[in-house]
Amino acid sequence: MREVLTIAMPKGRIFEEAAELLRKAGYLLPPEFDDSRKLIIDVPEESFRFILAKPMDVTTYVEHGVADIGIAGKDVMLEEERDVYEVLDLKISACHLAVAGLPGTKMSDIAPKVATKYPNVASSYFREQGQQVEIIKLNGSIELAPMIGLADRIVDIVSTGRTLEENGLVQLEHIVDITSRLIVNPVSYRLKDKMIDELVERLSEII
Structure with a gap:
């Protein structure tokens, strides 16, 4: 019986783009794959098992070995610092x-506050700028924080800038560019190296 490669994928836009990438690399994913509400999808033709997870959880699944490989945004990797x-x-x-x-607002001189989903990244960034800030962790609608007086600044993902604009906010500083990465569990890399190397090779050719 052929070994199965377990792949953790985030739901949403990354999932759609990654599935398209796998198809371009010649992997046969069933049509219903894109619309499935299942959390675990088996593709026996390719000896794949997909685990669909929240983006922030993908690195955890791969680190703990329940997934051999995963697709994760660089933002998650910087925040989570997984092995x-x-x-x-x-x-x-x-x-x-x-x-x-x-726009036009200064950081408070006394205990400036920064709201974010990325407390580790934000702390490191402001420390590097020589600024001491209080980090407020939020899980969603980060744009609200300056509007309601909860924080002076936010640290968040920006793709088109439209969400900021619609909420009357402006980008003030660029921290780091983000793309999605293929990540591997160190033990899986030793045990399933042929399968993983083939996947990496096929994806590399089309990127």
Whole structure:
């Protein structure tokens, strides 16, 4: 019986772009794959098993070995700092992390506050700028924080900038460019190296 490669994929835009990439690399994914509401999808023809997860959880699944490989945004990898190998930049879902706020407003001199989904990245960034800030962790609608007076600034993902614009915010500083990466569990890389190397090779050819 052929070994199965378990792949953790984030739901949403990255999932759609990654599935398209796998098809271009010659992998046969069933048509219903894109619309499935299942959390685990088996593709026996390719000896693949897909685990569909929240983007922030992909690196955890790969680190703990429940997935051999995963597709994760560089933002998640910087924030989570998991023990995984990054083997390929897939060049999909390009965006960047940025500092944003209300136009014409200065950071408070006394205990400036920054709201974000990325507390580790934000802390490191402001520390490097020589600024001491209080980080407020939020899980969604980060743009609200400056509008309601919860924070002076936010650190968040920006792709087109439209969400910032619609909420009256402007980008103030560019932190780092983000794309999705192929990551591998170190033990899986030893045990399933042929399958993983073939996947990396086929994807590399079309990127």
